[in-house]
Each structure stands twice: as C-alpha cells, then as structure tokens.
C-alpha cells in the first residue's frame with residue numbers, strides 16, 4: 001500500500017515538465033502578487049521577473065519563499081529582457097498602464113499598444129515557442145497586436161497566444177453566489193466575447209440558474225465589474241489582486257495541461273473560428289487546453305433570446321477593437 005503510493009508520487013513527479021515562467025511587468029500592481037502566486041505553484045520550476053523598474057527587488061523578496069523554484073529578476077535592458085525570456089514555457093504580460101475613473105480600456109490603447117508590441121517582439125526573438133498570456137489592456141486589441149508581431153517575425157502559432165479573460169468568469173461566479181447564497185466554487189459561469197464592457201457576454205442560461213439571464217443588473221455588473229474596482233480605487237489603478245489570482249489560475253491550467261492532465265478548460269481570448277465568417281478573428285470562449293496550448297475551441301453553445309442580443313452587441317465593438325490592433329502594427333511596426 002505504502003509502496004504503491006510512493007510509486008504513484010514518484011510517477012507524478014517524473015511526469016512533470018520543468019517549467020520556466022516569465023512575468024513581464026513583474027513589479028506592478030498585478031505583477032507582484034502574480035509573481036508571489038507563481039512562486040507558490042509547485043509546477044513552476046524557474047520564475048523569471050522583468051520590469052522597467054524594480055524587478056530584481058521583487059525577485060529578491062519572492063525568492064525567500066521556501067518553495068523549490070528558482071527566482072531571478074532581470075535588469076531593464078534589451079539583454080536583461082532577452083535573458084529573462086530565454087527558455088520560457090509561459091510568458092505572462094501584465095506590463096502597461098491601468099485605468100483611472102472615467103476611462104475606458106480603449107483609452108489605454110495609445111500607451112499600452114507600443115509597450116505590448118515591443119515586448120511581443122522580444123518574445124518572438126527569445127522565446128518563440130512560449131505560451132503567451134496577455135493581461136495588458138485593452139486585451140481585445142493587445143492580443144491582435146501580439147499576433148501581428150509574431151506573424152511579421154514568422155513565429156505566429158495561434159495555439160500559443162491567449163488573452164486572459166479569466167477574471168470575467170471569476171467575477172461572474174462570485175456575483176452569482178452572492179445572489180443565490182451558494183459556494184462560488186459550485187457556480188461555473190460561461191463568459192464569452194472579449195474583455196471590455198459590452199464585449200463581455202455572460203451566458204447564465206447555461207448555468208444552474210438560467211433565470212439569471214433576465215437579470216439585467218447582474219449582466220451589467222459582470223460586464224462592468226472592472227469599473228467597480230477602478231472607481232473604488234479612486235485613481236490608484238484597477239483590479240490587481242483578483243487579476244493576479246485569475247492570471248495565476250490561467251497559468252496553472254496551462255501547466256497542468258502541459259503535464260498531461262486531460263479535460264482542462266478555461267475561457268480565453270484566442271484566434272478562433274467561431275465568428276471568422278463575420279471578419280472577427282479573435283473571440284473568447286471555453287477552450288480545452290493541451291500540451292501544445294489550445295487543444296480544442298468549444299462552441300458557445302445554446303443561448304437564449306436575451307443572450308442573442310448581447311452577442312450581437314458584442315460583435316460590433318469586438319471587430320473594431322481587433323481591427324485597431326491590427327492597423328496599429330501595420331502603421332507602427334517599430335524598430
């Protein structure tokens with residue numbers, strides 16, 4: 001009995017891959033707690049932290065946590081960034097400015113588009129096979145920006161580029177549990193579309209509580225949950241702690257899938273066939289993950305009449321956001 005449990009442990013340990021995870025923007029409001037959570041993840045063997053300020057300090061702090069992984073912070077130089085990325089299996093990008101009250105995510109475009117473009121170039125050069133998780137807003141545009149950069153560099157793989165929309169399902173699950181008095185872990189809510197305002201489409205008709213699709217206040221709360229935090233922080237930024245949890249969850253799901261676990265699914269904004277016939281190349285839906293990243297993109301499934309209207313409203317904005325990202329790289333290819 002004891003021998004077999006030891007054997008099982010030995011097998012699961014040997015079945016695990018060595019996993020280097022890089023965080024670009026590691027000293028920020030999201031980057032720091034995200035780095036902490038990744039240090040606590042036993043699947044991460046090497047944690048590489050980069051920022052234009054303070055990454056070595058954050059790395060020194062996190063490195064004292066007594067888990068096995070190594071942690072290194074890199075200097076804000078091109079060679080520091082290249083060394084940080086080299087050999088990475090997963091790269092998370094929370095680098096970029098957050099919103100202040102009164103701003104939309106699209107208002108961040110002018111600043112964040114070039115930050116993400118330049119970091120994507122570095123990823124293409126130093127970690128072209130990494131799974132890239134884009135957190136920086138506006139996600140609906142920053143993911144297409146990465147795709148265009150990767151295409152220009154000849155390394156684009158649609159299976160390894162992910163816009164992180166996990167926070168939308170985390171919120172939906174929590175908000176439903178508050179209404180129904182249930183445990184959020186039992187509330188799995190599908191959220192599709194993109195990651196801003198009306199492009200965020202919760203599908204309550206597919207949950208345990210189909211009646212909630214008629215609850216316009218709840219739908220709006222999920223769509224504008226980010227604004228709730230932006231207003232409460234009153235000029236000091238947007239969601240950081242809940243986002244760190246959501247980003248760490250997405251990374252963990254990819255690591256588990258890479259280690260051979262079957263049936264791992266997450267909602268994520270990917271190069272998707274679902275609305276390509278309408279000229280929309282990226283869409284967030286439930287995606288089954290595998291060792292190579294995207295294994296299977298699941299259809300959005302049956303939606304009710306309320307949700308049909310939400311999807312229609314989503315598609316118009318989403319198309320414009322995606323086109324804006326593509327046009328940016330065409331007009332501003334950078335150095």
Ligand SMILES: NC(=O)c1ccc[n+]([C@@H]2O[C@H](COP(=O)([O-])OP(=O)(O)OC[C@H]3O[C@@H](n4cnc5c(N)ncnc54)[C@H](O)[C@@H]3O)[C@@H](O)[C@H]2O)c1
Pocket residue numbers: 024025026027028029030031050051052053094095096097098099108112115119134135136137138139164165166167168195237238239240243
């Ligand atoms: N996808 C989501 O669900 C989600 C949720 C919350 C926030 N966000 C977005 O994440 C981004 C970061 O938010 P935050 O609260 O952590 O902001 P922040 O300002 O606290 O941190 C951003 C960090 O990025 C760093 N940075 C800037 N330019 C860089 C570059 N070229 N290379 C490396 N690092 C660079 C900054 O030095 C800073 O440490 C924002 O764009 C925000 O809108 C997305």
Ligand SMILES: O=C(O)C[C@H](O)C(=O)O
Pocket residue numbers: 098099105137167225226227229230238239
């Ligand atoms: O709202 C924001 O600007 C940050 C993030 O996208 C969120 O959903 O919290």
